[in-house]
Amino acid sequence: MSTETVDKPVKQESEALLSKRRKKIVSDPLNDDNPITIQVLGICSALAVTTQMKPTMVMSIAVIFVIVFSNLSISLIRKAIPNRVRIIVQLAVIATLVTLVNEVLKAFAYDMYKELSVFVGLIITNCIIMGRLEAFALGNKPYDSVLDGLGSGLGYAWIILAVAFFRELFGSGAVFGFEVFEAIGFSKEGWMGVDYQANGIMVTPVGAFFILGLIIWVQRNKTGYVEH
Amino acid sequence: MQQSNSYIIIFSVILTVVLGGLLAATSVGLGPIQQKSVELDTKKQILGAVMDVDSDMDVLATYEKVIQSEVVDYQGNIVTENSEGNEIVAEDVNVEKEFEKAPEDRLYPVFKFFGKNGGEEIESYILPVYGNGLWDNIWGYVALDTQGKTIKGAVFAHAGETPGLGARITESEVQKRFEGKELYNDQGELVSVKMLKGENNPPSKLDAHHVDGMSGATITGNGLNAMLENYFSHYKSYFNKKGATASL
Numbered sequence: 216m217s218t219e220t221v222d223k224p225v226k227q228e229s230e231a232l233l234s235k236r237r238k239k240i241v242s243d244p245l246n247d248d249n250p251i252t253i254q255v256l257g258i259c260s261a262l263a264v265t266t267q268m269k270p271t272m273v274m275s276i277a278v279i280f281v282i283v284f285s286n287l288s289i290s291l292i293r294k295a296i297p298n299r300v301r302i303i304v305q306l307a308v309i310a311t312l313v314t315l316v317n318e319v320l321k322a323f324a325y326d327m328y329k330e331l332s333v334f335v336g337l338i339i340t341n342c343i344i345m346g347r348l349e350a351f352a353l354g355n356k357p358y359d360s361v362l363d364g365l366g367s368g369l370g371y372a373w374i375i376l377a378v379a380f381f382r383e384l385f386g387s388g389a390v391f392g393f394e395v396f397e398a399i400g401f402s403k404e405g406w407m408g409v410d411y412q413a414n415g416i417m418v419t420p421v422g423a424f425f426i427l428g429l430i431i432w433v434q435r436n437k438t439g440y441v442e443h
Numbered sequence: 444m445q446q447s448n449s450y451i452i453i454f455s456v457i458l459t460v461v462l463g464g465l466l467a468a469t470s471v472g473l474g475p476i477q478q479k480s481v482e483l484d485t486k487k488q489i490l491g492a493v494m495d496v497d498s499d500m501d502v503l504a505t506y507e508k509v510i511q512s513e514v515v516d517y518q519g520n521i522v523t524e525n526s527e528g529n530e531i532v533a534e535d536v537n538v539e540k541e542f543e544k545a546p547e548d549r550l551y552p553v554f555k556f557f558g559k560n561g562g563e564e565i566e567s568y569i570l571p572v573y574g575n576g577l578w579d580n581i582w583g584y585v586a587l588d589t590q591g592k593t594i595k596g597a598v599f600a601h602a603g604e605t606p607g608l609g610a611r612i613t614e615s616e617v618q619k620r621f622e623g624k625e626l627y628n629d630q631g632e633l634v635s636v637k638m639l640k641g642e643n644n645p646p647s648k649l650d651a652h653h654v655d656g657m658s659g660a661t662i663t664g665n666g667l668n669a670m671l672e673n674y675f676s677h678y679k680s681y682f683n684k685k686g687a688t689a690s691l
Contacts, residue, residue: 266607297446297454304458311462315469322473325480330610333578333603386607415642415658418607 232358240362244370247438251374252431256342261375261427262420264334268391271379273320273327277335279368281312282344286364288312289352296353305348306339313338343371378426386417485534486510491598492569492584493556508561510569512554517547519680538582542573546677553681556586567595570678574670577662579603581612581670585621591682594636597621599667609663620654626675628652633679635672638664 230237250256257278264274288308289296296304317335320328338344347367352360383389388396388411396411416422434440446454486506487496496502512533514522525531533552541549554569568591573582583599599612611617624636634652642658649655656664 264606270606295454297451299446300451300455303455307458307462311466314466318469318473318477322476322480325484329484329600329602330606330613382607419659 237359237362240359241366241369244363244366245373246370246434247440249370249374249434250343250346250367251371251427252434253440254343254346256346257371258427260334260337260341261371261378262423263337264331265375265379265382265423266386266418267383268376268379270327270331270334271375273324273331274334275368275372275375277313277316277320277331278338278341278344278371279365280316281309281338282347282368282371283361283364284312285309285344286347286352286360287357289348290355290357290360293353301353302345302349305345309344309348310339343367374427374430377430378423381426382417382422385414386422388413482534488598488600489554489569489584492586492596493567494559509557509559510554511557512552515551515553515678515681517549517551517677517680519678519682519684522550538571538573539580542580546673549677551678551681553678554584565589568682570674572670572674574666574673576601576604576612576666577609577660578605581663581666583612583670585671585674587626587682590686591678592625592627594621594624594626601663604663605660608657609660611657611660612663612667617657623651624654625651633672633676635668635675637668640664 244250248254251258251261260274260278265271285305285308289305292304313335316338317328317332320331320335347364351363355363380390383391384395388394414422416425483502487502489510490496490502490506514531514533514536516522522531531550533554536550536552538552541551552571554571555565556567556569557564558566567586567588569584569586571582571584573580575581579602581599581601581604583597585594586596587593588595597618599618601610601612604610604612620638621636626633626635628634636652636654638654639648639656640661641656644653644655
């Protein structure tokens, strides 16, 4: 019996816009390959900006914007980028996009700009973005790279939003500035002998470590991920 | 594939021109909007020292109605022209740039508040303050009574304090702690108002010259204390002169 194999013609042109592979590109970083909890990247900003929901939300949007468009730009010019200077090219693209975000915030959301401009500037050093450019955008087509950026950005966003939710809730007793504990009766004057004392440790980066640790623990318990 | 040096140089030049052009266009395009945002923010901060500024308030119109301004020097004399003969406008004085000069050479803007409905008499004086926080500069506006002795309100802002810690100086709850505090002791010496270390200090420590601190932000608090003390002493001669003319 011959062992000859028949090569199936590879269909490259007609892949569906949201094929199974592409859905996986977006969904993987949300859980199984999360940039923060699995790859353990972007931790600095996860600790720094997550004291309140509102700035965290703006930071998430900024990072998603930068990661999607830097992935797209690098993927578009990936064949022209000289290998020897590719890191500098990536940095230049990221820095340009970050500066654009900063300028737009300054013009249209000045309050947010005042609160976040230091951290927005630090998106340049967010390893998630550089990591995606090196690992994905340099070797894949633009559309796939956009999806990959979107997935990684959203994966980053939901983790820092979750951390911010618990930190703001327990640290300031509020969510998006809305005083939750006061609304349900735990006022400073006391309710049936109970009052809510803001938990000071939650506003410090230590609190973020605790919550991040808990999220990683729960997630690895569910997905069965083990670090090798 | 290894590219030649000239390819790399040409690629870098083109990339620089494209990215630089993009940034320049954005900066030029958004410049006027940013300038308006900054101006609006400054007026919002000045008004914030004496009244609640809601999001639906017409800040510019209210400002026109209730605030008059002047600029004084270290000796408390009113300055209207600079050395080149150009008019000096208090709103245009860049307190950040002035902060870099020696205190004796600085210009000091004074914003006079005529009541919420813009009456005839001055209700309070709003003074800009500027100093160093933990990571970057901090600044603000402090409203004093007509004698320049009691704080009637304060707003503070920062460039890079830690959110949730030092950045809490922008919260109204922290700013309200300064209301009613006295700058001078019984002997008439300037003792300023100091923020204590740590939060929830016992009421015995919170006298007329001390406010409760911010947990985890002692250095920002110290910066705030230094900033207030400096600027209150710089404006002292202005109020002394005012007091002298009032008692004539």
